Every structure is written in C-alpha cells, then in structure tokens.
Amino acid sequence: MAPGMLGRPVTISGLGTYLPASEIANAELPASLDTSDEWITQRTGIRSRRVAPVGVSASDLGVPAARAALSGAGLEPEKIDLVICATISPDNLMPATAARIAHEVGALNAGSCDLSAGCTGFVYALAMASGLVASGLREHVLVVGAEVISRILDWSDRGTAVLFGDGSGAVVVSPADGAGRILGFDLGSDGSGADLLSIPAGGSRMPATHETVTARQHYLHMNGREVYRFATRVISESAHRVLDRCGRAVDEIDLFVPHQANLRIIEAASARLGVAPDRVCTNLQRYGNTSCASIPLCLTEAEESGRLKTGDLVLLMGFGAGLTWGACLMEWSGSRR
Ligand code: ACO
Numbered sequence: 062m063a064p065g066m067l068g069r070p071v072t073i074s075g076l077g078t079y080l081p082a083s084e085i086a087n088a089e090l091p092a093s094l095d096t097s098d099e100w101i102t103q104r105t106g107i108r109s110r111r112v113a114p115v116g117v118s119a120s121d122l123g124v125p126a127a128r129a130a131l132s133g134a135g136l137e138p139e140k141i142d143l144v145i146c147a148t149i150s151p152d153n154l155m156p157a158t159a160a161r162i163a164h165e166v167g168a169l170n171a172g173s174c175d176l177s178a179g180c181t182g183f184v185y186a187l188a189m190a191s192g193l194v195a196s197g198l199r200e201h202v203l204v205v206g207a208e209v210i211s212r213i214l215d216w217s218d219r220g221t222a223v224l225f226g227d228g229s230g231a232v233v234v235s236p237a238d239g240a241g242r243i244l245g246f247d248l249g250s251d252g253s254g255a256d257l258l259s260i261p262a263g264g265s266r267m268p269a270t271h272e273t274v275t276a277r278q279h280y281l282h283m284n285g286r287e288v289y290r291f292a293t294r295v296i297s298e299s300a301h302r303v304l305d306r307c308g309r310a311v312d313e314i315d316l317f318v319p320h321q322a323n324l325r326i327i328e329a330a331s332a333r334l335g336v337a338p339d340r341v342c343t344n345l346q347r348y349g350n351t352s353c354a355s356i357p358l359c360l361t362e363a364e365e366s367g368r369l370k371t372g373d374l375v376l377l378m379g380f381g382a383g384l385t386w387g388a389c390l391m392e393w394s395g396s397r398r
Contacts, residue, residue, distance in 0.1 A: 068195040070237035072394040075136070076361045077129025079122050080228045080348070081113040087223070094219045101223045106324025110226030110349035112211045118152045120161040122229040123207030126357075127166045130203065130231035138167035141233070142199040145190060146175045147182030147206045147353040149281075149382065150213050154263070162205055171203070178250075179258065179382025180320050182206065182353040183230070184389050187377070188246040190234040205231040206353030213260060215280035224322075225281075226349030230357025240371050241394025246387065247303040254291060254384035257284045288384075289326060295386045296330035296378055303376070303388040311335045315373035315393075316363060320380055321345035321355035336376075342368075352381065371395035 086109040087098035101107055113122060123146060131138055144166075146159035159173035178185040183206040190202035207229040214222050234243075260281055262273035269279060296319065304311060317336045319327050321344060331341050342359045351358060356377050363369050370393065377389040 069197060070242040071191050071194045071234055072237035072242050073232045073391070074201075074235035075130040075132070075134025075233040076231070076357065076364060077126045077131075077133060078228070078230045078358050078361045079125040079129070081111045081117065081122065083112050083114065084109050085112050090223060091216060093217065094222055096219045096223055104323075104325065105224060106343070106346055107224065107349045108346050111228055113209045113227040117209060119146070119148050119150050119207040119209050119229075120152050120158045120165065122209060122227065123158065123162045123205040123231065124165045126207065126229040126231040127162055127203055127205050130233050131166065134201070134233040134235060136201060136233060139170050141168040141171045141201050141203045143190070143193065143202045144168055144171050144173040145186040145202065145204050146173070147178070147186040147204065148175060148208055149177070149179060149182065149352050150209045151175055158207065159205070162207070168203065178385045178387070180322065180350070180352040180355070181379035181381050181383065181385040181387045183356045184246070184377055184379035184387030185248060185385070187232070187234065187389055188248055188387065191243050191246070194234050194236060200236065202234045203231060204234060205229065206357050208352045208354050210281070210352055213281050215277050217277070218280070220285055221281055221283050224350050226351050228348055228351040228354040228358055230354045230361060232357055237394060239394065241392045243389065243391040244307040244309070245303055246389050247299045247306065248387045249295075249299060250383045250385045252383065254287070257287045257291070257384065258282070258382040289323065291384055292322060292326045292380045293329045293333070295380055297334040299386050299388040300334050300376060300378060303390045307390050309374060309390060313374050314340060314376050316340055316342055316369060316375045317378070318342045318356055318359045318363070318375060319378045321348070321359065322350045322380070369393045
C-alpha cells in the first residue's frame with residue numbers, strides 16, 4: 062500500500078457545526094484598531110465574524126457541534142471510542158478540551174485528547190482518526206474543531222484582530238459501509254517557521270510572568286506577509302502530493318475545501334493548482350478565519366446546500382502555525398446530518 066493510503070475503508074458518517082450568535086461586521090470593529098471595512102474586504106475578503114460571549118470557551122462551542130455530528134451519524138455517544146479536539150484556543154493548556162467535550166456529550170467509553178497543529182489541526186485529527194478506524198484499533202472517532210480565537214487575540218493589533226472568528230465543526234469517522242470513502246492524506250511541517258505564527262508566552266519556553274503579560278506576549282502573534290507566502294506555495298505542492306498518492310488528477314476534483322485564512326490566498330492557490338473558482342468552497346466572508354473549525358464548517362455548508370453528491374471527489378487543505386500543512390482526498394459518501 063502506498064504511503065498515505067488507508068486500509069479498511071473509512072468515511073465521514075456525520076457532520077455538525079455550531080456558531081455563536083453574535084456577529085461583528087468589519088465596520089463594527091473597535092475604532093481603536095485604526096482599520097476600515099475597505100482594507101479588510103480588499104486584503105482578506107472577510108466581511109464579518111462571530112464572537113463568543115464572555116465566559117464561553119472552546120469546549121462550549123465544540124459540544125453542540127459534536128452532538129449534531131453524532132446525530133447525523135445516527136450513533137449513541139457511548140459508541141464513540143475516541144474524541145480528538147483540534148484547536149489553537151483550548152479551554153486550558155491542560156487538561157485537554159476533548160475530555161470536557163467527551164464528558165458533556167456522554168461519550169462515556171471514549172478516550173480523549175487535543176491535537177495542536179495550528180489551523181491544520183482538523184486535517185491532522187482527521188488523519189489520526191482515519192488511521193485508527195482503518196486499522197481496526199477504533200470503530201468510531203469523533204473529531205471536533207473548536208475555536209474561541211477572540212480570547213487569544215490582541216485587540217490592539219490590527220494585523221491579527223481583524224482576521225479571526227469563533228466557531229466549531231465536528232465529524233464522526235466510521236468504517237465505510239457504502240459508496241464514498243477517505244482516500245488518503247499528505248501531512249507536513251517546517252518548524253523553522255515556528256516563530257512566524259505563535260503565542261509566545263504561557264508555555265515552558267516562555268512561562269507567563271507580569272512582564273510577558275505587559276508585553277502582550279500571551280496573545281497570538283503573526284508575521285502575516287511570511288505566512289501568506291508560505292501558504293500560497295504549500296497548498297498546491299501538498300495537493301499534488303496527495304493526488305499523486307491516490308492516483309487522481311486535479312481536473313477530477315469536484316470540491317476544493319481550503320482552510321479559510323484569506324480569500325487572496327485561496328484564489329492564488331486555486332489558480333496555481335488549476336481548480337476553477339466554482340469548485341472552491343469559501344465562507345470566510347461571513348466567519349473570518351475560524352482556524353480548526355473552518356474546514357468542517359465549509360464542508361457542512363456544502364452538504365447542506367446540495368453542493369456535494371455521493372462519489373464527488375473532495376480535497377481538504379489545511380495550513381497554519383508550526384508551520385504545518387495537511388491535505389485530505391476523499392470520495393464523498395453522502396454523509397447524514
Ligand atoms: N487595517 C488597515 N491597515 C492594516 C491592517 C488593518 N487591519 N493590517 C495591516 N495594515 C497595514 C500595515 O500596517 C501596512 O502598512 P504600511 O505599508 O504603512 O507598513 C499595510 O497595511 C500593508 O501590510 P501587509 O502586512 O503588507 O498587508 P498584506 O497585504 O500582506 O495583508 C494580511 C496582511 C491580511 C495579514 C496577509 O498578510 C495575510 O492574510 N497573511 C496570512 C495570514 C494567515 O492566513 N494567517 C493564518 C494562518 S492559519 C493559523 O494557523 C492561525
């Protein structure tokens with residue numbers, strides 16, 4: 062079997078999402094940010110984002126998405142063997158946000174862990190879940206991408222504060238029992254770019270002190286220009302690798318679901334890859350960059366709107382902090398919601 066291919070066929074058997082109700086349009090952002098609707102729309106494509114109320118954490122957003130995915134899969138929570146939460150804004154550094162989600166949804170027989178791979182976390186978690194189910198080590202794995210990024214943003218930094226939003230998306234990975242299955246993955250990382258996108262303080266590398274808080278180093282920091290350059294390059298390279306491994310071609314792709322960081326990145330990468338705009342899924346206009354939630358949010362919306370048919374070839378593409386990237390190719394199985 063070629064590397065990146067799976068054993069027992071596996072599929073997404075259920076999907077779910079959850080978004081906080083409060084919506085903030087570009088024009089409603091704090092005046093102190095010294096930005097404009099025009100700048101944000103032209104440079105990023107983002108028009109508004111959702112923001113969770115004070116006191117709401119990543120697990121609070123992840124739970125309703127997880128419940129919806131379980132219901133779509135037609136599974137009782139006791140049937141879940143493992144819960145993986147991909148997030149860059151966990152409830153705590155420890156314990157895992159996934160443990161709270163598993164507890165709240167009633168996944169009493171499940172192990173649980175968080176996965177940290179920047180905005181690529183959802184694709185990485187999907188790969189781990191797929192491998193475990195394909196090997197027979199687990200039967201049903203719940204993957205949740207849950208983010209309250211508004212809590213880790215420096216609201217005085219216009220270079221990051223305008224870009225992100227809160228939300229969650231979840232899928233259940235199960236053995237495939239009909240048409241459609243996950244075909245393979247490409248995962249990669251380059252730690253030489255670790256400092257291009259990070260939360261500098263609060264870990265063992267730079268423990269939190271009064272000084273780090275004063276210097277606002279407990280917030281997300283990003284070199285936007287370098288991340289932009291990295292993303293536009295890596296997307297088409299990773300896409301070609303997973304297509305080659307699975308013996309498929311770019312012109313067979315029915316739907317391309319890239320991580321929703323910036324419309325210009327998506328347009329440039331899609332053009333470089335050769336995927337027509339009508340095959341590219343976007344929702345960042347309404348939600349901003351929801352990190353680990355952006356791909357399951359897009360995928361669920363595509364299903365709900367009838368954009369996906371059984372057997373369609375779907376390419377998921379994540380990229381982000383680490384630096385990391387990850388591509389997943391699948392034949393859509395007409396999963397239930
Ligand atoms: N409003 C107004 N002006 C701004 C803003 C803002 N919100 N942000 C930056 N500017 C200014 C800058 O200060 C700069 O001014 P100057 O020329 O006087 O110095 C000017 O706009 C241009 O700044 P650039 O950084 O060159 O702008 P660019 O066109 O590169 O866009 C952006 C910046 C949107 C951040 C872009 O670089 C980007 O999208 N990068 C990728 C970010 C990303 O995707 N990150 C997430 C990855 S996923 C994850 O794991 C979290």
